[in-house]
Amino acid sequence: xxxxxxxxxxxxxxKGKYVELRCDPISGHTALYWYRQSxxxxxxxxxxxxxxxxxxxxxxxxxRFFAVRPEGSxxxxxxQRTERGDSAVYLCASxxxxxxxxxxxxxxxxxxL
Amino acid sequence: xxxVTQIPAALSVPEGxxxxxxxxxxxxxxxxxxxxxxxxxxxxxxxxxxxxxxxEQTSGRLNASLDKSSGRSTLYIxxxxxxxxxxxxxxxxxxRGGGNKLTFGTGTQLKVEL
Numbered sequence: 001x002x003x004x005x006x007x008x009x010x011x012x013x014x015k016g017k018y019v020e021l022r023c024d025p026i027s028g029h030t031a032l033y034w035y036r037q038s039x040x041x042x043x044x045x046x047x048x049x050x051x052x053x054x055x056x057x058x059x060x061x062x063x064r065f066f067a068v069r070p071e072g073s074x075x076x077x078x079x080q081r082t083e084r085g086d087s088a089v090y091l092c093a094s095x096x097x098x099x100x101x102x103x104x105x106x107x108x109x110x111x112x113l
Numbered sequence: 114x115x116x117v118t119q120i121p122a123a124l125s126v127p128e129g130x131x132x133x134x135x136x137x138x139x140x141x142x143x144x145x146x147x148x149x150x151x152x153x154x155x156x157x158x159x160x161x162x163x164x165x166x167x168x169e170q171t172s173g174r175l176n177a178s179l180d181k182s183s184g185r186s187t188l189y190i191x192x193x194x195x196x197x198x199x200x201x202x203x204x205x206x207x208x209r210g211g212g213n214k215l216t217f218g219t220g221t222q223l224k225v226e227l
Contacts, residue, residue, distance in 0.1 A: 033214065042202050042217030056214060091156060098213050104156035
């Protein structure tokens with residue numbers, strides 16, 4: 001079956017702009033995770049959803065970052081007033097439940113000029 | 114705060130060699146540990162998952178061990194092949210409030226040369 005998909009695969013934007021990154025989880029997966037991977041680093045946890053609600057958003061770096069999952073399936077990560085330091089690969093993962101293995105998407109590579 | 118360290122950061126070996134990648138973590142209160150593979154431009158693929166009660170897991174040419182008390186794990190790759198070239202990440206999971214967010218190391222970039 002289809003895996004986790006993320007769009008766009010690449011996004012170039014200018015400092016100060018607003019961006020949205022989309023994640024389509026594996027069908028039926030109730031848990032969805034966002035991670036951010038900076039160059040040369042491992043992924044860092046941002047937020048995870050159980051169904052429609054954000055169960056843990058402790059990894060969001062500041063209030064410019066926000067994520068939603070209104071119908072418990074697709075999720076959108078929103079970044080306001082982008083800064084050059086936001087440049088990274090944003091990874092999404094989903095799992096059948098919060099105690100099951102996470103399956104990762106290919107990521108969205110964000111470059112803020 | 115959990116910190117995960119991987120050594121070496123990069124490794125280049127000739128084809129056929131056996132090799133060991135190391136991972137250490139500061140908080141031994143983990144639920145499990147996973148080893149992932151990451152290819153350029155692609156997502157992460159889970160290779161092996163070791164529960165905290167287990168000592169090792171094997172899959173084909175890969176063997177991962179876990180010593181929770183000392184905060185260490187190793188990934189052993191036997192008879193390496195050029196197709197093994199990738200970045201290898203270890204990640205620990207600590208269940209808290211029902212979630213299972215992963216804490217990753219910085220990875221080991223492996224190159225297997227012909």
